[in-house]
Amino acid sequence: MAALTREESAALIAEVLEVYPEKAKKDRAKHLMVNDTTLESSKKCITSNRKSLPGVMTMRGCAYAGSKGVVWGPIKDIISISHGPIGCGQYARAGRRNYYVGTTGADAFCEMNFTSDFQERDIVFGGDKKLAKLIEEIEILFPLNKGISVQSECPIGLIGDDIEAVSKKAAAQIGKPVVPVRCEGFRGVSQSLGHHIANDSVRDWILSNRDGQAFETTPYDVAILGDYNIGGDAWASRILLEEMGLRVVAQWSGDGTLAEMENTPNVKLNLLHCYRSMNYISRHMEEKYGIPWMEYNFFGPTKIKESLRKIASFFDDKIKAGAEAVIEKYTPMMDEVIAKYKPRLEGKKVMLYVGGLRPRHVVGAYEDLGMEVVGTGYEFAHNDDYDRTIKEMGDATLIYDDVTGYEFEEFVKACKPDLIGSGIKEKYVFHKMGIPFRQLHSWDYSGPYHGCDGFAIFAKDMDLTLNNPCWNMMKAPWDKAAVAAEQKAA
Amino acid sequence: MANIMIRQNAAGGLVFYLPKRDLEAAIESIEFDTAEKWGGVLMLENGGSYYVDPIAKPARLPISVRARRLGAAED
Numbered sequence: 001m002a003a004l005t006r007e008e009s010a011a012l013i014a015e016v017l018e019v020y021p022e023k024a025k026k027d028r029a030k031h032l033m034v035n036d037t038t039l040e041s042s043k044k045c046i047t048s049n050r051k052s053l054p055g056v057m058t059m060r061g062c063a064y065a066g067s068k069g070v071v072w073g074p075i076k077d078i079i080s081i082s083h084g085p086i087g088c089g090q091y092a093r094a095g096r097r098n099y100y101v102g103t104t105g106a107d108a109f110c111e112m113n114f115t116s117d118f119q120e121r122d123i124v125f126g127g128d129k130k131l132a133k134l135i136e137e138i139e140i141l142f143p144l145n146k147g148i149s150v151q152s153e154c155p156i157g158l159i160g161d162d163i164e165a166v167s168k169k170a171a172a173q174i175g176k177p178v179v180p181v182r183c184e185g186f187r188g189v190s191q192s193l194g195h196h197i198a199n200d201s202v203r204d205w206i207l208s209n210r211d212g213q214a215f216e217t218t219p220y221d222v223a224i225l226g227d228y229n230i231g232g233d234a235w236a237s238r239i240l241l242e243e244m245g246l247r248v249v250a251q252w253s254g255d256g257t258l259a260e261m262e263n264t265p266n267v268k269l270n271l272l273h274c275y276r277s278m279n280y281i282s283r284h285m286e287e288k289y290g291i292p293w294m295e296y297n298f299f300g301p302t303k304i305k306e307s308l309r310k311i312a313s314f315f316d317d318k319i320k321a322g323a324e325a326v327i328e329k330y331t332p333m334m335d336e337v338i339a340k341y342k343p344r345l346e347g348k349k350v351m352l353y354v355g356g357l358r359p360r361h362v363v364g365a366y367e368d369l370g371m372e373v374v375g376t377g378y379e380f381a382h383n384d385d386y387d388r389t390i391k392e393m394g395d396a397t398l399i400y401d402d403v404t405g406y407e408f409e410e411f412v413k414a415c416k417p418d419l420i421g422s423g424i425k426e427k428y429v430f431h432k433m434g435i436p437f438r439q440l441h442s443w444d445y446s447g448p449y450h451g452c453d454g455f456a457i458f459a460k461d462m463d464l465t466l467n468n469p470c471w472n473m474m475k476a477p478w479d480k481a482a483v484a485a486e487q488k489a490a
Numbered sequence: 491m492a493n494i495m496i497r498q499n500a501a502g503g504l505v506f507y508l509p510k511r512d513l514e515a516a517i518e519s520i521e522f523d524t525a526e527k528w529g530g531v532l533m534l535e536n537g538g539s540y541y542v543d544p545i546a547k548p549a550r551l552p553i554s555v556r557a558r559r560l561g562a563a564e565d
C-alpha cells in the first residue's frame with residue numbers, strides 16, 4: 001500500500017506545481033511522476049539530466065565534484081590536485097568518508113587537500129608554471145605517491161591553461177602517470193558528467209598501462225566497480241565475494257590503488273555497484289577486453305542473496321556452491337537482525353532523495369525490515385536509472401528528479417513519512433520539522449551499510465533514528481500544557 | 491556523425507549506446523543482419539533511428555562504430 005493513491009499523488013504533484021510561474025511549472029512537471037510499475041521505460045513519464053531551473057534550490061554538485069570527489073578522490077595512492085582556487089578542494093575534502101588502509105601523508109593521500117591555490121595573478125598570467133612546480137614539490141615531499149591527477153576547477157577551462165602539456169612533461173620527468181582531467185565545474189548539468197569525464201580519463205591514461213605485461217590470473221578474478229568504501233562498504237562486500245571463492249583483484253575506487261586499476265583488464269567479470277558513476281569504464285572494458293559486467297546490489301538480505309546467485313551464475317559449480325554456502329552461513333545472522341528490528345520498524349514509511357544508486361538500491365533493505373518507501377528521487381540520474389527504479393518501487397509512489405527544496409518539503413508534508421533518507425543539505429530542515437532523518441550519502445558518520453555485516457548496522461541505525469525519544473519532545477513543556485488545556489476547554 | 495556502441499544485453503537483444511549523450515536504447519530492428527553484411531538502418535525502441543555503414547558481422551560485441559542520425563526521437 002502506498003501512502004497515497006494514484007489520484008492523490010497526481011493531485012499532490014499538481015498542487016505543488018501550482019506556485020510556480022507558467023514556464024517553470026511546465027518544466028518541473030516533466031521531472032515529477034507517479035510510479036506505474038507496469039511501465040518498461042521511464043521515458044514518457046520523467047525527464048532527467050537536464051539543467052536545473054534558475055531560482056530553485058537544487059541539491060546537485062558540479063562536474064569537478066563528480067570527478068575529484070567521487071571517482072578519483074578515493075584512490076589512495078594517487079594524489080589528486082585540485083587545480084584552481086582553494087575552496088573547491090577544501091570544502092570537498094574527506095567529506096565522503098572513503099575509508100582506506102594506509103598512512104595518510106606517507107603512502108595514502110585521500111584525506112589531504114592538494115591544491116594550486118589560484119590567486120588573481122595566476123588567473124591573469126596562467127597557472128601552468130605553478131602546476132609544474134606543484135608536481136615537482138609533491139614528488140619531493142611525498143615520494144611514495146604512485147601517480148598524480150590534475151582535477152581542473154572552473155577557472156582552468158576559462159583561462160585556457162594547457163594542463164595536458166604540463167602533465168605530459170611532468171609524467172616524463174617523474175616517471176609516473178600524471179593524468180590531466182578536464183572536469184571543470186561548469187561542464188554538464190550536474191556531477192554526473194564529472195563521473196563520465198573521470199571514467200574517460202582513467203580509460204585514456206591508466207587502464208592500458210600494463211597491457212601485455214604478465215599477470216598471474218585465476219579463473220575467479222573479479223573487480224568491484226563503483227564502490228567507494230564509504231564507512232567501509234567495499235570491505236563488507238569484499239568479504240562475501242571472497243568467501244564464495246572469488247578473487248577480488250581491484251576495488252574502484254574506495255581503498256583502491258593505481259596498480260589495482262591497471263590490473264583490472266585481466267579480470268573475468270566486472271561487478272558494478274554504482275551504475276551511474278562507472279558504467280562508462282565497464283562498457284569500455286567490455287568492448288576492448290571482452291570483460292562482461294553486471295550490476296549487483298548488496299543492500300539487505302533479499303538483494304544480497306539475489307546478487308550472490310547472479311554473480312555465481314557467471315562461474316562454474318564451485319562458485320555456485322560457494323554462493324549457496326555463503327547464503328546459508330549468513331541467513332541466521334540476518335534473520336536475527338530482522339527478528340530484532342522488524343517489530344520496531346514495521347509499517348513505517350520512508351522517503352528518499354539521494355544520488356547515484358541508493359534511491360533504488362536501498363529500497364529492498366527497507367522492505368526487508370518491513371518498511372515501505374513511498375517516494376524516491378535522484379539528484380543527477382539519467383533515464384536508464386529511472387527505468388531501473390520503476391520496478392523497485394511500489395505502484396503509485398512518488399518519483400522526483402532533481403527535486404527542489406520547496407517541492408521536497410511539500411511532498412513530505414503531504415506524505416508524512418516516518419523517516420527521510422537524504423543529504424546533509426536537507427537534514428536540518430527536516431530535523432526542524434520534527435521528522436527523523438538519516439543522511440544517506442555518507443551514512444551519517446556510520447556504516448558500512450553494504451553486505452551482511454552492513455545490514456545489521458543499517459537496521460540498528462534506522463531504529464536508533466526512528467525510535468529516538470527526542471521526536472516526542474518537539475514541543476516545549478509549557479506549549480504542551482497549553483495545548484492540553486485548550487483541548488480540555490473544548 | 492557520432493560514435494556509438496552496440497552491445498548485446500542479457501536477453502540476447504541489441505542495445506544502442508550513445509556515449510556523448512549517455513543515451514541507451516534497445517535496438518528494435520537492424521536492416522542487414524547477415525554474416526557478410528551487418529548494419530544499415532537501426533530502429534530504436536525510443537522511436538529514433540540511426541544509420542551505420544554496413545560491415546561484416548563483428549565476431550564479438552560490443553563494438554563502437556560511427557553512425558548518422560536519421561530520425562530524432564530523443565529530445
Ligand code: SF4
Nearest residue numbers: 062064088153154185
Ligand atoms: S562549480 Fe567550479 S568553482 Fe564551484 S566547486 Fe565546482 S569546480 Fe569549484
